[in-house]
Amino acid sequence: MAIAAVLWGVAAYFALAVLAVATSRAPGASRLIYAGCIAVSLGILGVAAGELLGGPAVPSAITLPVGLPWIGAHFRLDALAAYFLIVVNLGAAGASLYALGYGQHETAPERVLPFYPAFLAGMNLVLVAADAFSFLVAWEFMSLSSWALVVSHHREPENTRAGTIYILMAMFGTLALLLAFGLLSGPTGAYAFDEIRGARHADWLPGLVLMLMLIGAGSKAGLAPLHVWLPLAHPAAPSHVSALMSGVMTKVAIYGFIRIVFDLLGPPAWWWSIPVIGLGAATAVLGVLYATVERDLKRLLAYSTVENVGIIFVGLGLALAFKANGMAGAAALALTAALLHVLNHSFFKSLLFFGSGAVLTATGERDIERLGGLIHPMPQTAFLVLGGCLAISALPPLNGFVSEWLLFQAVLLSPNLPQWGLKLIVPAAGAMLALGAALSAACFVRAFGIAFLGRPRSPQAAAARETDPVSRAAMGLLLAACLAAGILPGFIIDAMAPVVQAQIGAHMPEQSTNAWLSIVPIAESRSSYNGLLVFLFIALSALVAAEAIHRLASRALRRAPAWDCGYPEPSPAAQYTADSFSQPIRRVFGEFAFLAREKVDMPPPGDARPARLHVSTHDLIWDGLYAPLAGAIQFAANRLNVLQFMTIRQYLSLVFVALVALLFIIAIWP
Amino acid sequence: MALILDLAAQGAQMLLVLALAPLLLGFTRKVKARLLMRQGPPLLQPYRDLLRLTRKEVVLADNASWLFRAAPYMIFAATWVAAALVPSFAAGLTFSWAADVIAIIALLGSARMFLALVGMDVGTSFGGLGASREMMFASLAEPAMMMIVFTVALVAGSTQLSTIAEFMLTHGSLRVSLGLALAGLIIVTLAENSRIPVDNPATHLELTMVHEAMVLEYSGRHLAVIEMAAALKLLLYLSLIACIFLPWGIAAPGASPAAYAAGLVAYLAKLTAGAFLMVLFETSIAKMRIFRVPEFLGAALMLGLLGTLLLFVSRSF
Numbered sequence: 001m002a003i004a005a006v007l008w009g010v011a012a013y014f015a016l017a018v019l020a021v022a023t024s025r026a027p028g029a030s031r032l033i034y035a036g037c038i039a040v041s042l043g044i045l046g047v048a049a050g051e052l053l054g055g056p057a058v059p060s061a062i063t064l065p066v067g068l069p070w071i072g073a074h075f076r077l078d079a080l081a082a083y084f085l086i087v088v089n090l091g092a093a094g095a096s097l098y099a100l101g102y103g104q105h106e107t108a109p110e111r112v113l114p115f116y117p118a119f120l121a122g123m124n125l126v127l128v129a130a131d132a133f134s135f136l137v138a139w140e141f142m143s144l145s146s147w148a149l150v151v152s153h154h155r156e157p158e159n160t161r162a163g164t165i166y167i168l169m170a171m172f173g174t175l176a177l178l179l180a181f182g183l184l185s186g187p188t189g190a191y192a193f194d195e196i197r198g199a200r201h202a203d204w205l206p207g208l209v210l211m212l213m214l215i216g217a218g219s220k221a222g223l224a225p226l227h228v229w230l231p232l233a234h235p236a237a238p239s240h241v242s243a244l245m246s247g248v249m250t251k252v253a254i255y256g257f258i259r260i261v262f263d264l265l266g267p268p269a270w271w272w273s274i275p276v277i278g279l280g281a282a283t284a285v286l287g288v289l290y291a292t293v294e295r296d297l298k299r300l301l302a303y304s305t306v307e308n309v310g311i312i313f314v315g316l317g318l319a320l321a322f323k324a325n326g327m328a329g330a331a332a333l334a335l336t337a338a339l340l341h342v343l344n345h346s347f348f349k350s351l352l353f354f355g356s357g358a359v360l361t362a363t364g365e366r367d368i369e370r371l372g373g374l375i376h377p378m379p380q381t382a383f384l385v386l387g388g389c390l391a392i393s394a395l396p397p398l399n400g401f402v403s404e405w406l407l408f409q410a411v412l413l414s415p416n417l418p419q420w421g422l423k424l425i426v427p428a429a430g431a432m433l434a435l436g437a438a439l440s441a442a443c444f445v446r447a448f449g450i451a452f453l454g455r456p457r458s459p460q461a462a463a464a465r466e467t468d469p470v471s472r473a474a475m476g477l478l479l480a481a482c483l484a485a486g487i488l489p490g491f492i493i494d495a496m497a498p499v500v501q502a503q504i505g506a507h508m509p510e511q512s513t514n515a516w517l518s519i520v521p522i523a524e525s526r527s528s529y530n531g532l533l534v535f536l537f538i539a540l541s542a543l544v545a546a547e548a549i550h551r552l553a554s555r556a557l558r559r560a561p562a563w564d565c566g567y568p569e570p571s572p573a574a575q576y577t578a579d580s581f582s583q584p585i586r587r588v589f590g591e592f593a594f595l596a597r598e599k600v601d602m603p604p605p606g607d608a609r610p611a612r613l614h615v616s617t618h619d620l621i622w623d624g625l626y627a628p629l630a631g632a633i634q635f636a637a638n639r640l641n642v643l644q645f646m647t648i649r650q651y652l653s654l655v656f657v658a659l660v661a662l663l664f665i666i667a668i669w670p
Numbered sequence: 671m672a673l674i675l676d677l678a679a680q681g682a683q684m685l686l687v688l689a690l691a692p693l694l695l696g697f698t699r700k701v702k703a704r705l706l707m708r709q710g711p712p713l714l715q716p717y718r719d720l721l722r723l724t725r726k727e728v729v730l731a732d733n734a735s736w737l738f739r740a741a742p743y744m745i746f747a748a749t750w751v752a753a754a755l756v757p758s759f760a761a762g763l764t765f766s767w768a769a770d771v772i773a774i775i776a777l778l779g780s781a782r783m784f785l786a787l788v789g790m791d792v793g794t795s796f797g798g799l800g801a802s803r804e805m806m807f808a809s810l811a812e813p814a815m816m817m818i819v820f821t822v823a824l825v826a827g828s829t830q831l832s833t834i835a836e837f838m839l840t841h842g843s844l845r846v847s848l849g850l851a852l853a854g855l856i857i858v859t860l861a862e863n864s865r866i867p868v869d870n871p872a873t874h875l876e877l878t879m880v881h882e883a884m885v886l887e888y889s890g891r892h893l894a895v896i897e898m899a900a901a902l903k904l905l906l907y908l909s910l911i912a913c914i915f916l917p918w919g920i921a922a923p924g925a926s927p928a929a930y931a932a933g934l935v936a937y938l939a940k941l942t943a944g945a946f947l948m949v950l951f952e953t954s955i956a957k958m959r960i961f962r963v964p965e966f967l968g969a970a971l972m973l974g975l976l977g978t979l980l981l982f983v984s985r986s987f
Contacts, residue, residue: 373793375735386737386787395780396773408772408816412823415982423982427820431975434816435809441779442805445786449801454793455733516768524767527829533768534751534777542747545895549724549743553891556727563731563887564794576790576798584806588964 002051003060003077006085006128009044013121016040020113030103033113037096037120041089044124048085051077053495061130068133074192076130079498080263083339084127084255090481091248091346092120094474098354099240101470105361111152112238119145119244123252132181132191139177139256143170143220146249149241150233162232169219169229176216177256180209184264196264206265210272213260214279220253222306223313224283225621230306231290235298235366239357242298243350246305251342254312261320262335262503270419273321277425280313281432286621288436289593292443293582293617296366297356300447301349304392307436308345311407312338314429318410319504321422328506330413333521335500336493336508337406343492344399344485348391351478355385358467358475359451363460368578370458371451377464382452384475389444391482394437397535399485402519404437405529409521439585446581455572487531490517579615586615594618672924676764679930683763684754686934687909691753691901692716694908694945701949716901720894728890731792738791741784742888742895748784749899752777753906757913759933761832762923770829771819771910775812778862778906781899782808789884800883803960807868807880810967811861814854817974821851822914824981831910835917842917847977847987852915854973859907861967863900865948867958868966905941908948912940 016036023029051060059078067073077085099116106112122142129135147170151163183205184196219226234245261268287306294300315338322331356366358381365371375382391398411430417423456462466472485492490511497507511519518530562568590596594617601612646654696713703710730738752774755766769777782804789801823829825848826837861868864881871881885896913920919936921929958966980987 373733375737375791376733379736382735382737390780390783393779393783394776395783396769396776401773401776405772405776408820409829412820412829415824415985424979427975427978427982430820430978431813431817431971434813438779438809438812441783441812442809445783445790445801445805449787449790449798453735453737453787453791454798518767525828525830525833527770527772528767529770529773530768533765534773537751537754537765537768538744538747538777541750542743545746545750546743549891549895553724553894554727556890558727558729559732560729561732562792562794563729564792564796565886568794572793574795575793576795576802581798581802581805584802584960585809587961588806588810 001060001062002047003062003075003128005047006044006077006124007062007064007075009040009047010121010124012040012043013037013117013124016117017114017121020117024110024113030106030109030113031100033117034096034099034103037117038093038100040117041092041096041120045086045089045093048077048082048089052079052082052086052498067131067137068191071131071133071191073134074130074194075128075134076193077128079502080255080258081127083496083499084251084342085124087251087343087346088120088123088127088248091244091350092123094350094354094478095240095244097477098243098357098471098474101468101474102238102240102354102357102361104468106238108152111154112149112241115145115148115152116241119149119241122146123249126252127255130193132185132193132196135256136174136177136181140174142249142252143167143174146237146241146245149237151236152238153236156236158232159236162229162236166229166233169226173216173219173226176212176219180212180216180260183209183212184260193259193264201266207269207272209265210261211275213257214275217253217257217260218279218313221250221257221309221313222283222287223279223309224286224306225625227283227287227306228622228626231294231299231302234302234305235296239298239353239360242302242357243353246302246353247346247349250305250309251346254309254316254342257316258503261316262323268320268324270321270324270417270422273317273324274421274425276317276320277314277429278317280310280315280317281429282310283307283313284310284436285432285439286310286593288439288443289585289589292439292446292585293590293594295369295578297359297368297371297447297451298353298366300368300443301352301356304440304443305345305349307440308341308349308392311404311433311436312341312345314338314433315341315407315410317429318407318414318426321414321417321426322410323504325417325419327413327416328504329508329522330410330416331504332500332506332508333406333413334410335504336496337403337410339496339499340406340489340492341403344391344403344482347478347481347485348388348398348400351388351475351482352385352392354471354475354478355381355388358471359464361467362464363458365458365460368447368450371461372454372457372572372575373461374452374456374464378452378466380472381467381475384472384479385452386448387479387482388475389448391486393441393444395441397483397486397531397538399482399489402486402489402529402531404433406519406521407433409527412527413522439589442585446578450576450578450581454575457572457575457577483535487535488517489531490514490519493519586617590617593620595620673764676924679760680754680763680765683758683760684750686758687753687902687905688750688898690941691898691905692720694905694941695901697942698904698945698949701946702953705949705953720898723889723894723897724891726890728892731887734792734887738788738887739892741788742892742899744784745781746895746899746902748777748781749902749906752781753902753909755831756906756909757831757835757920758909759937760921760923760925760930761835761913761917763832766832767830771823771831771834772816772829774831774906775815775819778903779808779812781903785884785896788888792887794887796883796886800880800886803880804884807861807963807967810964810971811858814967814970814974815858817971817978818851818854818858821847821974821977821981824978824985831913832923835913835920836922838914838917839920845987847980848915850973850977850980852911854970854977855911855914857966857970857973859911860948860951861963861970863904863907866952867955868963870957908941908944909937911944912937916940
C-alpha cells in the first residue's frame with residue numbers, strides 16, 4: 001500500500017536522524033547519513049511517482065492509533081500529495097547528493113547531521129497528513145528542525161538573530177493555522193480532512209479561513225509583508241539546507257495553501273482571488289527589487305525565492321478567480337502554471353544555492369563585491385550556475401520560461417471574467433509579472449557578472465579552486481532537469497492532470513500527443529510554444545554559424561591586454577561593482593520602493609578632500625510594520641515587568657482578584 | 671511535395687532575413703547621411719564591413735573567458751531564430767507555431783542576457799557600464815513590450831503572429847488600443863535597437879554609449895557575428911511592426927509562388943518605408959540624457975498598460 005510505504009520512508013528518515021545523533025562525530029558519518037537520505041528520498045519518490053502516474057483513482061489512506069486518542073492520526077496519499085512528494089524528494093535527493101561532497105567541509109557536523117533527516121521527515125509528513133492535528137504537529141516539526149539547522153552555526157551573531165526572527169514568525173504562522181483549523185473543525189472537533197471537506201460552513205467562515213491561511217501558509221512561503229524572516233534565515237543555514245528551505249520548504253507551505261483553500265474550503269467566492277493576486281504580484285516585484293540591490297549572494301537568492309513565491313501565488317489567485325466564475329478550462333491552465341512553477345523553481349533555486357555553496361567553499365565569501373573572475377578557476381561550476389541564472393530569468397529554452405508563458409496565457413484569458421475588481425487587478429498583475437521577469441534577468445546578470453566574470457576583487461577570489469566532483473554532479477543533474485522540463489514540458493503537464501482535476505474539476509488538454517511535442521493550452525491558432533524545436537533551432541543555428549565562421553573566416557587569434565578605449569586600468573577596483581551595476585535600477589525603482597536617496601558631496605575646486613557619494617535606503621516594510629510592532633511589545637513588556645517583582649502577599653491578592661472576577665463573569669454570563 | 675515546399679518557404683525566410691539585415695542597416699545609414707546633407711557610405715557597405723571583420727584576426731583580452739568566445743554565437747543564434755519566426759513575406763510557415771510573440775521577446779531576452787554578461791567578462795569599467803544601463807533599459811522595455819503584446823493579443827485573440835496578421839487583414843479596423851500599442855512599440859523599437867534618442871549607434875569613446883560599450887572588447891569574426899545579430903534585431907522589430915500593423919500583401923499559408931513573390935515585394939516596401947520614417951524621426955530629435963530614458967520607456971509601458979486596460983474594460987476599444 002502506497003501510503004504505508006511513504007510512512008515507512010518517514011520512519012527511515014527518523015532512524016537516520018537517531019543514527020546521526022549516535023555517530024555524528026565519527027569519520028565518514030556524514031557520507032553515511034547523506035547516502036541514506038538519498039536512498040530514502042529516491043524510494044519515496046518512486047512510490048509517489050507510481051501513485052501519480054499509474055495509481056488507482058481511490059487515494060490510499062491509513063489511520064494510525066497515535067496522536068489525539070479519540071481520533072488517531074490520519075494519513076492519505078492523493079494526487080496533490082503525491083505531486084508535492086515528488087517535488088520534495090527530488091529536492092531532497094539533489095541536496096543530499098550535493099551534501100556528500102559539500103558536507104565534508106562542515107565544521108560542526110553534529111549540529112547539522114541529526115536535524116537534516118528530521119527536517120526531511122517533517123516535510124514529507126506534512127504532505128501526507130490528513131487531519132488537522134497531525135498536519136499541525138508535522139508542520140511544527142518541520143519548522144523546529146529547520147530552525148535548528150538555521151542556528152547550527154550559532155556563534156555568528158547574525159545567525160542567532162535570524163533564528164530568533166524565524167522562530168517568532170513560524171510561531172505566528174502556526175497560530176494562524178491553528179485558528180484556521182479550529183474554525184474549520186467547528187465545535188464538534190471534526191479534525192479529519194474528510195469530515196472538514198463534507199461539513200457545511202457558515203457564510204462568513206471560508207473568507208476568514210482564507211485570510212488566516214494567507215497569514216499562516218503565506219508567512220512560511222514568504223509572501224510580503226510576512227517575508228522578512230526568509231532572507232535572514234535561508235542564507236544562515238548550510239548551503240544544501242538553504243537550497244531545501246528555499247526550493248522545497250516554501251513549496252510545502254504552498255501545498256498547505258492549496259490543500260485548504262482549494263480542497264477543504266469548498267467552492268470559492270470570486271473576491272478571494274483579489275488578495276491572493278494582489279499580494280502575489282506585490283511580492284513578486286518587491287522580492288526581485290530587493291534581490292537586485294542585495295550584495296550577499298545567498299540572501300540575493302533568498303529574495304529571489306520571495307519573487308518566485310509571488311509568481312506562484314498570482315497563478316493560484318487566477319485559478320481561484322476562474323474557478324469561482326465557472327471557467328474550468330482557464331482555472332486548470334492557471335493552476336497548472338502555478339504547479340509547474342513550483343517544480344521549476346525547486347530545480348533552479350536548488351542549483352543556484354548549490355553554486356553559492358561552491359563559491360562559499362572555494363573563497364569563504366558571500367559578498368559578491370569581494371568575488372570576481374571565478375569563471376577562470378571554476379569553469380564547470382560557472383557553466384552550471386550560468387544555466388541556473390538563465391532558467392530563473394525565464395529565458396527559453398529553459399524551464400522557467402514555460403511556467404511564466406503558461407501564466408501569461410492565463411492572464412490573457414481573464415478579460416472574460418465578469419467582475420470589475422478582477423478586470424482591473426489582473427492586467428496590473430500581468431504587468432507586474434512582466435516587470436518581475438525583466439528585473440530578475442537584470443538581477444542575475446549582476447549576480448553572475450560580478451561574482452564569476454571580470455577580475456578577482458579579493459585575494460580569496462583569486463585563490464579559488466574548482467569544487468568537488470560530487471557537488472558538480474548534483475548541480476549538473478539539476479541543470480539537466482531544468483533543460484528537460486524546459487524542452488519537454490508536455491509530459492509534466494500531462495502527469496499533473498489528476499492533481500489539477502481533483503482541485504478544479506477539469507484539466508488541461510493532453511499535451512504529449514501534440515505534433516512535435518508542442519504545448520497548446522487552448523488551440524493552436526491561439527497560442528503554442530515548442531521548447532524542443534526552439535532548443536533545436538538555437539543549437540543548430542549556433543552550430544551552423546560557428547562552423548561557417550570557422551570555415552570561411554580567419555582563424556587568427558592573438559591575446560593582448562584589454563582595450564577599454566585605450567585607457568585600461570590595472571587595478572581590479574576600477575571594474576564595475578555590484579552597487580554601481582544596480583545604481584540605475586535603484587535610481588529608477590528604488591526612490592519609492594526603498595526611499596533610496598543619493599547625496600553627492602563634491603568639494604569645491606582647490607579643496608583636497610575626497611568627493612563622497614552617500615546612499616541611504618530604507619526597508620519600508622520593516623520600518624513601517626515590524627519596528628513599531630516590536631516597539632509596542634517592548635513597551636508592554638516593560639510595563640508588565642512590575643508583575644515579576646511583587647511580594648507573596650501581592651501575588652496572593654492578585655490571584656484572589658482574578659478568581660473573583662472570573663467567577664463574576666461566569667455568574668452574569670447569559 | 672507540399673511539405674517540401676513549406677520547408678523551402680521556411681528556409682527561404684531564414685536566409686532572407688539574414689541577407690536583408692545588413693542591407694537595411696546600410697539603407698538607414700544612407701538615408702540618414704542624405705538627410706544630414708552628406709554623401710553617406712554606399713548601400714552595400716555593411717556587407718563589406720562584415721566581410722572585412724571576418725578576415726581580420728581576433729584580438730582577445732588577456733583574461734577573457736570561454737564565455738567571451740562562445741557568447742557571440744549564442745547571441746546570433748537566439749536573434750536569428752527570433753527573426754526567422756516573425757512572418758515577413760508569408761504567414762503560417764511550417765514552424766511559425768513553434769514560438770509565439772511572447773517567446774520571440776524572450777528569445778531576444780536570452781540574447782540580451784549573454785550580451786550584458788560578456789560586457790562584464792573582461793572586467794573593464796566601460797563594459798560594466800554598458801551592461802548595467804542595458805539591463806536598466808530592458809527592465810522597462812521588456813514589460814512595455816509585454817503589455818503591447820497583451821493589447822494586440824486581446825484584440826486578435828491570439829499570441830501567434832501568423833494568426834494576428836491574418837486577423838488584422840480580415841477584421842482589422844482603427845482602434846484606440848491598437849494606436850496606443852503602435853506608439854508604445856515604436857518607442858520600444860528605438861530603445862531596443864540603440865537608436866537615437868536612447869543610444870547612438872554611431873558613437874564611440876563617449877560616456878553615453880550603451881550597446882557599443884558592451885561590445886567594446888570584441889574584434890574580428892566575433893565582432894562580425896555580434897554586428898550581424900544587431901542588424902537582425904533591427905530587421906526583426908521593423909518586421910514585427912509591419913506584420914502586426916501593416917499586414918497587407920502578406921502571403922497566406924500554403925500560397926502560390928506568385929503570392930510569395932507579391933508578399934516579398936510588399937515586405938520590402940514596408941521595410942523601406944519603416945526605415946525611412948525611423949531615420950526621419952532620429953534626425954529630428956536630440957539624444958536624451960541617460961536618466962530621461964526611463965521616463966521615455968515608462969511612457970511606452972503606460973501606453974501598453976492603458977491599451978490592455980481598455981480592452982479589459984470593453985472588447986470594442
